[in-house]
Amino acid sequence: MKKELISLRQIMAEQNIDYYIIPTTDFHGSEYVNDYFKCRKFVSGFSGSAGTLVISQNEAFLWADGRYFLQAAAQISGSGIELMKMGEPGVPTIQEYLESKKAPYVLGFDGRLASATEGRAYESIPGVDVVWNKDLVGMFWSERPAIIPSKVRALPLDITGKSAEDKLRDVRKAMADKGASCVLFNLLEEVAWLFNLRGNDVEDTPVFFSFALVTAEKAQLFVMDGAVCEDIRRGLPFVEFKEYDEIYNELAKLSADEVLWMDEDFANFALRSCVADGVRIISEPTPVDLMKAVKNPTEIKGFENSHVKDGVAMARFMYWLDKNVGSGKESEMSAAAYLDQCRYDEGAFELSFPTISGYNSNGAIVHYDPQPDTNAMLKPEGLLLVDSGGQYEGGTTDITRTIALGPLTQKMKDYYTYVLKSHIALSTATFEAGTTGYDLDILTRKPLRDEDLDFNHGTGHGVGHMLSCHEGPQYIATHHADAPMLPGMITSDEPGVYIENEFGVRLENLLLSEELDDGRYGFTSLTLCPFDRKAIAVEKLTDDELAWVNDYHSWVRQILTPLLEPEVAEWLAGATAEITR
Known part of the structure; x- marks a missing residue:
């Protein structure tokens, strides 16, 4: 049995958590992730780009799709973790597995790593108490790689074919047509495309850690310290730059008459939890989803x-x-x-x-x-x-x-x-x-x-x-x-x-x-x-x-x-x- 699995179970016992979920993503629902977020690989040894661990004191399972059946089976052999082959006959989904367990019990996960849709589904399990603000792996991963934000660079018009100002104009038209007063962009690719910026925070994907919140009057871009130089700020005078973690506070400020467009399948559960109950949510793919897919x-x-x-x-x-x-x-x-x-x-x-x-x-x-x-x-x-x-x-x-x-x-x-x-x-x-x-x-x-x-x-x-x-x-x-x-x-x-x-x-x-x-x-x-x-x-x-x-x-x-x-x-x-x- 892997020592990391033993350590995780010790932390779970200390925190009174019966089941803990470790997905393969970051705070933005990304497929490929910065080394800081490779918690599932650290605990299981499985290095594939997709898969989810569910751990209890007596069981440990890795859900993986058909691309990884052979690789996952080999890499977790002897680890104390069993493979769940997603989509195969008789294999439950994670939700079905959790629902089959005898309640009451406490289910834990890092709400910044679960989508709003997933978090709500976990909360809906009868008799289950959800604890979503615990990064248990971070409590014992002593040599966890740090997030060192890359320097963001701007792309010229002869590469993008459309200015950020024009893209924002298109977004605002889509917002008006949909009846949304603001739209949240949390997917890194969408933010990068919208503002014609690229970075190097994720290996092999030229993006940078960021969120964006756009209204009819302003566009706010939330980035990590030191990522954006003054030249880029001057090149985007219509953008208000803010600290990366301030996105949670901005969402909490939304009033009950606001209509927020956010894709709950990708926006993380912690973001959704900041939004007041009276705010109406349009949970659909953002307008940029299709805009960036149809190339100019x-x-x-x-x-x-x-x-x-x-x-x-x-x-x-x-x-x-x-x-x-x-x-x-x-x-x-x-x-x-x-x-x-x-x-x-x-x-x-x-x-x-x-x-x-x-x-x-x-x-x-x-x-x-x-x-x-x-x-x-x-x-x-x-x-x-x-x-x-x-x-x-x-x-x-x-x-x-x-x-x-x-x-x-x-x-x-x-x-x-x-x-x-x-x-x-x-x-x-x-x-x-x-x-x-x-x-x-x-x-x-x-x-x-x-x-x-x-x-x-x-x-x-x-x-x-x-x-x-x-x-x-x-x-x-x-x-x-x-x-x-x-x-x-x-x-x-x-x-x-x-x-x-x-x-x-x-x-x-x-x-x-x-x-x-x-x-x-x-x-x-x-x-x-x-x-x-x-x-x-x-x-x-x-x-x-x-x-x-x-x-x-x-x-x-x-x-x-x-x-x-x-x-x-x-x-x-x-x-x-x-x-x-």
């Missing part, structure tokens, strides 16, 4: 330029891999490090998430994170799955390629091809206005399901403009995918197949949704990188699918060749050569 022409151009740079980095990486995999010296981690450096060489200022590099059986772990104790050496055979991306001045990238390092089994080639067929199904989809991600998910999975195959993660997610690699409101998935796909949205296309203890295949491009000449909608690929010709079972592709691959490869070759060294360009010519039957 300047943002789209930035994405296109960034993907050219990313394509050059990927070509150099795949060329290097082709030349060096037979040396016996390269591993998952060295391959990831080389790819990361290729991106930095092309101007990426950071990654968009830690590079996933999984060889053969490790590729079956959906969000595998290579570590020294799991780092597999690469051999000139089998498959390497690499999921990676970069943050560039102008755009964010996210790409997955599964690469044949040498001879493949027929099963590997067949499954690779089924995934490619699913990828093409989404890339070539045309659809009516109002089509949701759920509708597109069914279409994408069909080629795999026709072969009795499927995957346990979403098919696609929105991507932020120099922000989070994962953003809504659009998702392509079997659930939570009811937002319509609109022109200007940028969404991933990433079906996969994962065979435990054998191999994994995932193929991902970013797609720009556009309105077509006939009024229907469709997609244009932004990602510039060949699929592996050696892994394709050509006989399983239809004529239209084969033509799509050849056309895509021709486009990749045309764009990237002038930007590559002669030897890499020669490799690319072979990698994108026409495929014939």
Whole structure:
């Protein structure tokens, strides 16, 4: 049993708390978090980007989704913590688990880390006394990393395409239409986008710790000490800068005739608890949620330029891999490090998430994170799955390629091809206005399901403009995918197949949704990188699918060749050569 779990139980007993919840987020509902907030990892040892611990004196459970079943099981083995596989038959939700326990009991959590929706649900459990102002992990995590706020920087208009003043004008119009007197922005990506600012408080996501409160008359931005320099303050004369923690006091000042627009699914429970009972709440996604998802022409151009740079980095990486995999010296981690450096060489200022590099059986772990104790050496055979991306001045990238390092089994080639067929199904989809991600998910999975195959993660997610690699409101998935796909949205296309203890295949491009000449909608690929010709079972592709691959490869070759060294360009010519039957 982990000593951290023992320490937590001791603190729980001292504080008279029977059950304690530790989520994976920060005060803003973020997916990727600053090291200060990695309490769940500290207590459990599980390093994935999502998961929730529930601890009592006699039980300890980790809820994790399908991306992390294999990784979580391995990392918590022997810890005294059991895995709850979310969505699997017979596995209760956290709420159901808590409701099944004999009341009365005391349930604790840090109200700054639970959403208002979650906190209210916990409070609704009959006979349960909720204590939400206790950071128990902070009471014994003696070497907890400190929050050192980064220096915030302003983005120029030729990158954002719209000034902060104009964005605030749009927000206020939406507020008036909704009947809201003020709107709270607590998601870091929304605040950064609204004010055209970026920071470095969260690894791989260029945001800064902040809240914003906007009314018809003023815009208040709550930031940490030292984060904002005088030049930025002067550049935003219509913004009132305040101390980060003052947001709680400002919300408490709202009078009963106010109408506050706040998304209770993301605004934390502590924020909601500050609001007086008489204040009417509009609990919906903020107006910025959709505004930042539909990219303007300047943002789209930035994405296109960034993907050219990313394509050059990927070509150099795949060329290097082709030349060096037979040396016996390269591993998952060295391959990831080389790819990361290729991106930095092309101007990426950071990654968009830690590079996933999984060889053969490790590729079956959906969000595998290579570590020294799991780092597999690469051999000139089998498959390497690499999921990676970069943050560039102008755009964010996210790409997955599964690469044949040498001879493949027929099963590997067949499954690779089924995934490619699913990828093409989404890339070539045309659809009516109002089509949701759920509708597109069914279409994408069909080629795999026709072969009795499927995957346990979403098919696609929105991507932020120099922000989070994962953003809504659009998702392509079997659930939570009811937002319509609109022109200007940028969404991933990433079906996969994962065979435990054998191999994994995932193929991902970013797609720009556009309105077509006939009024229907469709997609244009932004990602510039060949699929592996050696892994394709050509006989399983239809004529239209084969033509799509050849056309895509021709486009990749045309764009990237002038930007590559002669030897890499020669490799690319072979990698994108026409495929014939």
